[in-house]
Amino acid sequence: MIIIYDNYCQNCTQFIKIIEKLDWLHFIEIKKLRASDDLKKLSNLNYNLALKQMASFKGSWAYGYTTLFRIFLRIPTFWLFIPFFWFLKISGIGQYLYMQLAVNRQIIPLHCTEESCELK
Numbered sequence: 516m517i518i519i520y521d522n523y524c525q526n527c528t529q530f531i532k533i534i535e536k537l538d539w540l541h542f543i544e545i546k547k548l549r550a551s552d553d554l555k556k557l558s559n560l561n562y563n564l565a566l567k568q569m570a571s572f573k574g575s576w577a578y579g580y581t582t583l584f585r586i587f588l589r590i591p592t593f594w595l596f597i598p599f600f601w602f603l604k605i606s607g608i609g610q611y612l613y614m615q616l617a618v619n620r621q622i623i624p625l626h627c628t629e630e631s632c633e634l635k
Contacts, residue, residue: 516585519560519570522547526616527569534586542589568617579617580609 518534520527531545546554548565560570564578571582580603587593587600603609 516542516571516573516589517544517546517557518582518586519546519548519554519557519565519572521566521569522549534590537590537592540589540591543586568613580604580613583613584609 518531520531522528534543535545548554548562548570554560554562557572559576560572561576561578564570568579569582571577571585573585577585584600584604587597593600600609603612
């Protein structure tokens with residue numbers, strides 16, 4: 516499964532760092548939305564939607580809470596909580612909460628080199 520996240524979003528970046536540590540089975544391939552030339556190879560990605568919601572691809576594109584749910588399914592640490600996450604998904608509460616966080620997130624555009632990071 517491929518995950519596309521907004522690398523200008525501090526919350527998204529922190530979440531991805533946690534996922535990378537917990538994904539010891541290496542089921543998830545992670546790509547940065549704003550820094551990857553590989554995105555051109557990914558067909559049918561809705562870039563504008565991906566700017567607002569985390570995207571995932573496993574046969575088809577999914578965005579928002581559905582992406583989080585797909586991540587939870589692939590990390591054994593979360594398996595005990597799958598019934599709860601599933602309830603949030605089918606009730607729509609998960610997407611609602613996700614959108615509340617996504618709307619209020621901070622975007623910090625940085626241009627980093629090995630020597631320094633500067634705001635764009």
